[in-house]
Amino acid sequence: MAESLSGGRRQTTGPLAKRKSGRRKSLRRDVTAGRAALSPRINGLVLTSLPFFHSLEVQWPSGRRYIYCRKCRQSFKRSIVPHLLGKHSREWNRALDDWLTLRKSGLTYKSITKAYTSQKGEYIFSWNVVKRHVKTRIERTGQVIMVKSRTGPYLPGPLKEIRPRTSVWSFPKRGDWSVHASDYEGNWSPFVPHEIIRSFSKKGQLVLDPFVGGGTTLVECVLLERRGLGLDVNPVAVKLARQKVAKARQLASKGSKKALLPTVVTVQNGDARYLTSVPTGSVDLVCTHPPYGQAIRYTNSLEDLSRLAPDEFVISIGHVAKELYRVLKPGKFCAILMGDYRHRGVLYPNGLRVLEELIDGAGFELQDVIVKLQHQDSSTGFYPGRTDSLRYRIAHEYLFVVRKPGGETSERL
Ligand SMILES: C[S@@+](CC[C@H](N)C(=O)[O-])C[C@H]1O[C@@H](n2cnc3c(N)ncnc32)[C@H](O)[C@@H]1O
Ligand SMILES: [Zn+2]
Numbered sequence: 001m002a003e004s005l006s007g008g009r010r011q012t013t014g015p016l017a018k019r020k021s022g023r024r025k026s027l028r029r030d031v032t033a034g035r036a037a038l039s040p041r042i043n044g045l046v047l048t049s050l051p052f053f054h055s056l057e058v059q060w061p062s063g064r065r066y067i068y069c070r071k072c073r074q075s076f077k078r079s080i081v082p083h084l085l086g087k088h089s090r091e092w093n094r095a096l097d098d099w100l101t102l103r104k105s106g107l108t109y110k111s112i113t114k115a116y117t118s119q120k121g122e123y124i125f126s127w128n129v130v131k132r133h134v135k136t137r138i139e140r141t142g143q144v145i146m147v148k149s150r151t152g153p154y155l156p157g158p159l160k161e162i163r164p165r166t167s168v169w170s171f172p173k174r175g176d177w178s179v180h181a182s183d184y185e186g187n188w189s190p191f192v193p194h195e196i197i198r199s200f201s202k203k204g205q206l207v208l209d210p211f212v213g214g215g216t217t218l219v220e221c222v223l224l225e226r227r228g229l230g231l232d233v234n235p236v237a238v239k240l241a242r243q244k245v246a247k248a249r250q251l252a253s254k255g256s257k258k259a260l261l262p263t264v265v266t267v268q269n270g271d272a273r274y275l276t277s278v279p280t281g282s283v284d285l286v287c288t289h290p291p292y293g294q295a296i297r298y299t300n301s302l303e304d305l306s307r308l309a310p311d312e313f314v315i316s317i318g319h320v321a322k323e324l325y326r327v328l329k330p331g332k333f334c335a336i337l338m339g340d341y342r343h344r345g346v347l348y349p350n351g352l353r354v355l356e357e358l359i360d361g362a363g364f365e366l367q368d369v370i371v372k373l374q375h376q377d378s379s380t381g382f383y384p385g386r387t388d389s390l391r392y393r394i395a396h397e398y399l400f401v402v403r404k405p406g407g408e409t410s411e412r413l
Contacts, residue, residue, distance in 0.1 A: 049095035054119035170373040184214025193217040200333040205284035210272035215241025225261035231270035273319040286334035295341040321362035331407020339397040351398040364402035
């Protein structure tokens with residue numbers, strides 16, 4: 001991803017500059033005296049909000065970290081955000097606008113945080129703060145952020161070589177072809193729906209993703225020439241998924257040598273527990289990735305499964321499983337990715353409980369249990385850092401492939 005901050009020389013003092021001087025080079029920006037206020041640029045974008053952050057600095061009186069606002073001559077021990085919201089709301093709102101623009105241009109939340117340091121290069125807030133506030137703004141305004149794709153417009157040839165052959169799947173790079181990018185929190189690696197759709201459906205068949213999120217599955221439906229239907233309770237997700245499908249189609253029509261089958265791919269606002277718009281026995285494949293209980297909160301909607309306590313979550317997944325069973329054609333498959341999570345030291349084994357709902361609750365037959373290694377999660381062991389003395393980090397998810405009995409005996413395609 002292009003993350004270079006354009007412009008002239010950068011002041012490279014402060015702890016960050018010392019520790020990460022190499023990375024700093026690629027995050028250079030116009031902060032040389034005088035010019036800083038005129039043209040702070042990142043990724044070629046002029047950011048009017050950036051100079052204000054140079055009036056903030058980190059101080060360590062008696063070894064404790066404080067943020068000092070030079071304008072108001074006040075120090076803050078924990079977070080400076082309440083102060084910014086109260087006293088510098090104009091600058092804060094301008095920063096939020098700029099962060100949204102930067103996200104759209106492809107910068108990660110971490111890179112944005114690194115760009116909005118003090119003039120000495122000290123962190124003012126954590127990337128989680130940036131992420132949380134950008135997400136809230138997106139929800140409030142209904143604005144959609146589609147991050148620019150990084151590689152070519154169209155795939156799939158090279159993926160042939162990395163098709164998984166065993167029940168352990170590992171994709172160290174999440175995949176960024178077409179419009180795939182990490183622009184929807186918790187979205188899955190496109191390798192997963194790519195492989196599932198190729199293995200368990202044929203061209204022109206109907207694939208359902210009732211937890212569609214940012215539309216990864218549907219983009220694969222476009223590229224693999226399947227019909228697709230996606231649902232989500234989050235209106236922002238619905239908008240984003242629609243935009244991605246349209247853009248993927250446009251890119252594919254430009255980038256591919258042969259025209260793709262123009263399959264119908266639609267996205268609706270809806271609840272996966274009540275698939276009222278989907279006729280019984282009409283779907284060829286379910287390929288989906290629900291929330292993992294409360295691991296990530298998506299919306300405040302009452303229908304959102306990510307708000308539910310562990311037992312309620314499992315009951316709701318039970319309803320979903322029965323609906324999926326109803327809408328699938330006999331003999332067809334449902335692939336569902338599920339992860340466990342820990343909260344305050346307690347492990348919630350969503351995977352096993354969801355499998356029980358699929359088999360014992362809804363009546364599916366078990367075809368495959370795939371363990372998918374998690375590479376992109378900062379809580380997994382693929383990242384260096386703190387190790388828990390008593391607990392192992394969760395570094396895998398389960399991909400269950402189940403089949404609705406009846407119909408013809410299906411062969412893996
Ligand atoms: C893990 S995300 C899906 C991400 C998706 N696979 C992607 O790649 O973008 C789970 C999604 O389920 C949605 N969701 C939560 N409860 C739902 C419900 N009852 N019906 C439909 N969607 C729901 C959330 O809004 C969220 O977008
Ligand atoms: Zn102030």
